[in-house]
Amino acid sequence: MNIKVASIDDGADILNIYAPYVQSSNITFEYDVPSLEEMQQRIAQTLCQYPYLIAKDNDRVVGYAYASAFASRAAYQWGSELSIYIDSHYHGQGVGRQLYQSLLHILKIMHIQHVYACITHPNIKSEKFHEAFGFQYIGCFHHAGYKFHQWHDIVWMEKTIGNEDDVQPIIPFSSLTREQIESCLGL
Template sequence: MSVNIKVATLEDAQDILNIYAPYVQTTNITFEYDEPTLQEMTNRIKNTLERYPYLVAMVDQKVVGYAYASPFASRAAYQWGSELSIYLDAHYHGRAIGQKLYQSMLALLKAMHIQHVYACITHPNIKSEKFHETFDFTYIGCFHHAGFKFNQWHDVIWMEKTIGDEENVQPVIPFPSLSREQIESCLGLCYDK
């Protein structure tokens, strides 16, 4: 199986929505109640790419997963932190596609001079928690009854990973300002030929 990681385009919005919709409809992994419209998903991709990476995983020219980064918080002092999100087509779990998406994502964020990355995970979600542990994310806390979906309360946990050199903090480079060579190098880490 050949997996190709690429930067998402607006034309990928329908494929991304097809992956995301079942998570909204049938799980507490996302706290959205209603699946976004195609236009909403297109706007989310566009808005993310103005500052952060948004990646898709392709198998045989089909989008089978995606990951994106977003601000950890809005104040200026938080700019060196980024929250990560990842979703895979249910038929492609257990094939190391998530690992390839995260390898590329972490490499890109490091090139942008991001220092810390965070994951907010509905708890319990053993699969996601173990996945993040394989990338050396550590548990930092639980918000009890943080979300109410499907007529019950759900906890969320936060996990974090340091990817930068805290002794050498440099200005954050917005994703669109990375060179093509930098981006291709980061994506190339995960290209199976």
């Protein structure tokens, strides 16, 4: 399994992984599968500030994970929300673990202090996955999303990855060196 930084050229492969989640699950609250152009735009916008990683098995993209802003106000800049999606044929094979190890390492280099996961509840696989990475449950929003003619709760989980006594300016992902990024991808 190789972990790499995504590019807009990976948009179609990423979309192939994401589409089933949109069409047949409540894991994402998106109703419509985005177009290829929309997905490519999302990748490009994310990469300006945050990492967007893919896992490849030979030449096939089998999973992806990315970080995004937790909230828009300046005081929130040291927090980041994480998202991860794995091809259903690769669940339980360590793809998510490899993606998250690399993603968290990059975010530490960027001086991110806290990471958050918003998970449709119940989603035992995702909740256990995050617990294994040291995330802790911090709250539940009841009936936060409506999809497939029913209400769904969401839970928030968090993990501190930085030293709160040593707050440094955030380094945008696009400002990291190739060496810094590559040192995180083979973990």
